[in-house]
Amino acid sequence: MAFTAPNTFTTLTAINGPLLRDNFVALRQYLDGGVVASDIAAATVTTTDIVRGEYVNVVPDHQFTTGDIQTQFTEIDDFSRSYNTSHYKQYDLFADIYSIIPNTGKRIVLEQAANVIYSVGISGVGNANYQLTGQKKASKILVRLTTGDLILPTDDIAQTQGYVFTEDNVATDVDNSGNTSSLLFGTEVTGFMSRRWYCNRYYFSLPKGTYNISLVTISNCDKMYFSARNSNIEIFYR
Amino acid sequence: MPNVSVPDIAPGDTTSASGTNTFFTDLQTASATIDGTNTRSEWCSRYHIDQTAATPTFNTNFAQVVSSAQQVINSAVFTQVNMGTAFRITPAQPIVLAPGQVLRAHFDTLVTAMVTPAPPPANFVTLNNDCYQFQFWYNDGITTTNFPCISTYSYSILPRLDPGAPGVPLRVSALTKKRTVQRVNHTMCYVNDTAGNLTFNWIEVRARVVNVAWITSFTINQGDFNIMVGRF
Numbered sequence: 001m002a003f004t005a006p007n008t009f010t011t012l013t014a015i016n017g018p019l020l021r022d023n024f025v026a027l028r029q030y031l032d033g034g035v036v037a038s039d040i041a042a043a044t045v046t047t048t049d050i051v052r053g054e055y056v057n058v059v060p061d062h063q064f065t066t067g068d069i070q071t072q073f074t075e076i077d078d079f080s081r082s083y084n085t086s087h088y089k090q091y092d093l094f095a096d097i098y099s100i101i102p103n104t105g106k107r108i109v110l111e112q113a114a115n116v117i118y119s120v121g122i123s124g125v126g127n128a129n130y131q132l133t134g135q136k137k138a139s140k141i142l143v144r145l146t147t148g149d150l151i152l153p154t155d156d157i158a159q160t161q162g163y164v165f166t167e168d169n170v171a172t173d174v175d176n177s178g179n180t181s182s183l184l185f186g187t188e189v190t191g192f193m194s195r196r197w198y199c200n201r202y203y204f205s206l207p208k209g210t211y212n213i214s215l216v217t218i219s220n221c222d223k224m225y226f227s228a229r230n231s232n233i234e235i236f237y238r
Numbered sequence: 239m240p241n242v243s244v245p246d247i248a249p250g251d252t253t254s255a256s257g258t259n260t261f262f263t264d265l266q267t268a269s270a271t272i273d274g275t276n277t278r279s280e281w282c283s284r285y286h287i288d289q290t291a292a293t294p295t296f297n298t299n300f301a302q303v304v305s306s307a308q309q310v311i312n313s314a315v316f317t318q319v320n321m322g323t324a325f326r327i328t329p330a331q332p333i334v335l336a337p338g339q340v341l342r343a344h345f346d347t348l349v350t351a352m353v354t355p356a357p358p359p360a361n362f363v364t365l366n367n368d369c370y371q372f373q374f375w376y377n378d379g380i381t382t383t384n385f386p387c388i389s390t391y392s393y394s395i396l397p398r399l400d401p402g403a404p405g406v407p408l409r410v411s412a413l414t415k416k417r418t419v420q421r422v423n424h425t426m427c428y429v430n431d432t433a434g435n436l437t438f439n440w441i442e443v444r445a446r447v448v449n450v451a452w453i454t455s456f457t458i459n460q461g462d463f464n465i466m467v468g469r470f
Contacts, residue, residue, distance in 0.1 A: 002270035005262035009255035044273040159304040161460040162421035201344040203464035
């Protein structure tokens with residue numbers, strides 16, 4: 001609240017020194033941490049008044065107006081690969097069990113509730129699954145958001161689904177394309193599907209806390225790898 | 239904040255009660271209307287911002303739509319994307335974009351299937367006949383129109399050649415290779431470079447095939463659409 005002098009003085013009455021001192025003490029206390037929001041006129045805080053971002057940030061902007069930008073990985077070297085195989089699924093090579101794709105994610109700490117945008121692009125290349133030559137499925141990829149140590153089924157975001165690679169079965173080619181994909185959605189789907197670039201930009205509204213954001217895959221290839229990884233996370237405090 | 243005068247008191251003057259009272263009264267009045275004339279530059283940090291209610295203060299208008307079903311698109315006219323829910327974001331209050339501010343929009347989805355005439359109309363592709371496109375549209379309270387950028391994706395990898403070009407006849411594969419089941423996206427960072435504010439009542443995603451003679455329809459599924467406004 002606004003400053004209030006504790007004492008007033010009466011005309012023709014000698015001013016009491018301690019009372020005058022108390023007024024100045026109250027004024028000093030007000031100026032030293034007593035100013036509150038209701039004392040400040042509306043629409044008076046401009047960009048000039050807002051502290052600039054620290055230089056440790058990527059951009060020298062207002063730290064809490066544009067948010068932190070954390071780039072996890074940018075890799076265009078063809079030889080920088082993260083390998084994967086369907087053989088991590090020991091009992092059923094076609095089970096829908098996800099594995100994390102290395103170097104695609106990051107652990108972030110939100111000091112307050114914030115909006116987060118996760119942008120990612122990656123290329124997957126695979127080959128035939130020789131142990132299951134009669135059945136071929138595409139390798140699925142999507143975004144996972146977890147908090148804590150427990151991974152829940154709801155952590156995998158269905159709306160970010162993509163397919164980075166599939167095998168082709170020329171023997172059942174039905175559109176004379178030279179290749180086809182099989183058993184993708186339970187029915188025959190024709191088309192040339194091998195080697196798809198996966199990209200996505202997803203928005204989260206999160207309370208404060210610790211989160212892990214990454215890409216995960218269901219590998220249905222005997223041998224496959226991921227390269228050309230590029231991801232970054234933008235955090236916008238409100 | 240109005241100026242506060244300090245009483246002019248010289249040595250030997252008798253202290254005035256009214257003058258002293260006036261000084262403190264003026265201080266009290268002025269302290270209720272502190273403004274930029276009373277503060278230093280860059281005095282305001284994150285700790286001064288009241289975020290207990292989590293009300294967006296600077297980066298606002300975040301909104302998102304996610305899919306719950308698939309959609310078949312079979313028109314050469316830009317049609318609203320609706321995957322179980324309309325991919326249109328209508329803020330509670332119209333977005334007002336001041337000069338220099340940025341409107342961001344991002345759309346991602348998975349193209350899961352394609353229906354095409356067999357055989358294709360020609361062995362060569364011309365223009366964007368084997369393409370499908372995405373675009374953002376908006377309404378400003380008066381007009382519904384599109385943002386200028388369009389993302390274009392092709393389904394076919396037929397050669398793109400002018401069949402009338404002179405020279406040695408080229409070998410064309412009899413096989414038609416079609417590209418489906420790919421993750422596609424459309425991203426926009428729209429900066430208000432005009433001198434005045436721009437208003438957006440709603441923003442949505444639209445899609446189309448360029449030529450229905452080449453693509454009868456395509457199906458999209460599993461997608462998301464989000465927007466935000468960057469203010470400073």
